[in-house]
Amino acid sequence: MISKADSIVIGSGGLGAATAYYLSKRGLNVVLIDKHDIGSQTSPRAAGMVSCVRKSDLMIGLIKDACRKIEAFTEDTGQPLDWVHSGSLKIARRPQDAEVLKADFERGRRMGLDVELISPEQASRLNPFLKPMGVAAAMRIGDDRYFDPAQVAAGFARAAAAQGATVLPKTDVLTVNIAASKVTGVTTAKGIIEGPIVVDAAGAWTREVAEISGIPVPLVPTRQQLIVTEPLDGVRADLPMVRIMDAAVYTRPCQGGLLWGVYEETPRFFDMRSLGAGFDIKDMPLDIEVLRSAAREVRDQLPILQTANVREFRGGIPTMTADGHHILGPASGATGFYFASGCNVAGLSISPTLGEALATWIIDGKPAIDLSPMSVMRFKDQSWSEPELQREAAWQYRHFYGAV
Template sequence: MPSSVFRTVPARADVVIIGGGVMGASTALHLAEAGVTRIVVVERGELGSGSSGKPIGGVRAQFSDPLNIELGSRSLRAFQDFPHRPGAGIRLDTVGYLFLLDSAQQAHDFEAGVELQNDLGVPSRMIGPDEARRLCPYVSTDGLVAAAHSPTDGHARPELVVQGYARAAARAGVALATHTAVTGIDTTGNRVSGVRTSRGRIACSTVICTAGAWSARIGAMAGVDLPVRPVKRQLAFTEPLSPPAPRIPFTIDFSSTAYFHNSDDGLLFGLADPDQEDGFDTTWTPRWLELFRAAARRRAPALAGMRTTDGWAGLYEVTPDHNALIGRSHEPAGFLYATGFSGHGFLQAPAVGEVMRDLCLEREPFTGISPLSADRFRHGAEIRPEVHVV
């Protein structure tokens, strides 16, 4: 992956992007393509070494509100076009998403979501238990009321997406300053005037925070409240399966949050532990697998006995209403942010990169993102919590 370990960072920039994950890389490329010069991406580790290096890779447009549907749909099209722009393979596998529902209330809620998705061009549909089992032979239909399926969703490899964006951004002249920690943000009057780093100061008039789970710290340096908290999420991989696993949708048991999909010669398992405390610890602790196995015994019994060989832990960047923070601060001027995606950052990164480009250039984005302003919490205007968990 392209990166530059600077002895000193560039003394000046037009835009400094803090955070070298998928959101920062996407934003950098979109700005460079729009003709912005002197862009510096500052990353304290290697590119993609934070949350972007450890997500589950799901890409979808199955959401319960119009704005998230639009961001997901537009990003899906960008992922499909990734081999041509920016020009990289990302192992996109369009297997679909399958949500398994075991109550009448869940079915009612998802029916409303599917109707909205269809209105916005997403080919999702409600299906019965038997069809859900045909799509995913591991599924037990006992107690299953319905399912929601969208065939155009799927999963890709996050590290390849970060690399693709970063390489293209570097070719366009973006400076990628890795192993460079941000130590402060300077303001003059009511405007951003510079970023202090472990390798020197960068004078600039625009800062974009794409620091994921660490964004609250960056916001505080500028006097901006970004209510993002880190929550550990874990996943595991089965040993190679023989016979091979069938090609299945990205399947989610909605009640338990247990999910699974194909991964190389086995399966990937995951689940959101409801008792997980906030914090930056990313130690993989396989105890959570017992929660997954308990859910699997009920909904996909064959998975409960599969042996796992490896796994990892990463961080969700969670906001109070589980929706992203996208916008610009009123004070200080010149501070923009795209963070708090609560598990949806990877899948929305292409579209959000476009949005950040337009906000930076004071152009109208392709969709109105004012509901995602961080100010919504100060004004008591939280938007409907996104009900999907992965």
């Protein structure tokens, strides 16, 4: 058991493993700790979709950088990553969402993305599983892609180890030790590790790790579910992904079938402490009726979702914030305590960029670009009751695609 480190990263999902890799690459002695197997929880259960048309210039710039890092992942880390540059189709079914789509198009074009407003019929020709009935407007995003979600966190963790990081699976962190408002290390179930920097990247357990250390963080662990169908005639790996704005339904090719899911209107939230110390994401209770209801809602546009046989039904627990933005950077009141969380169902795709940005922030004292919109400090004058926080988080979850 290692007893000292320059920095300790708690959680080996995409954000934590990427941060550990980039810290190690900069020469720090890093420990990457997880209470479960490395990269085994929500990250490998994600959809693995990269959406480049985001709601701000900052996020578009960050995701463009993440795309470059995804393309160079194997060359940079020495680890495999299977990805497909498929492009995507964003679909508006209501006039008010068509107006949002126009604004998305203008923002994307200004930021140098390959975007195009097309007719419903053109969209259907690009992906025949999408039918034009009931479609008010469509946008093609050529920059979008998807990847194998199981390879990202595990790949970054292995690459960090190759750089000299110590990787500790199945090691529970009991508390982050803080003295005189400064981090001094962590106490684990296997002993104390001293170190001046701790990154809370514990995914669904982020809040638990922070709060047992006396640091509040306003995010909510939220259930996300998806289906992978059996192989279907006509599915090709390069078919563009589809996102239907108001229904918050998405789909992409996956191993000859379709992977699809929904950001439901009333998602289930979790208090991770109430689930017990031995809880594993694979044991999360699932509800396939949520997906069946979503399939009925888009039956005119994606009729295949109602009839395709289910090969895999899985779920994860991403973390949602009240404003839909990630939480990245230093905590308030404890020098050396950093967050890498609040993924808002889009953390894995951007993890290469956020991991490098946080490593730069830690080592150089500031990130390479202004990331204050992601700082937890933005919440310092906000106080929500738990029901209020959940209500705001649920709205952000359902409206991830910008529907009015």
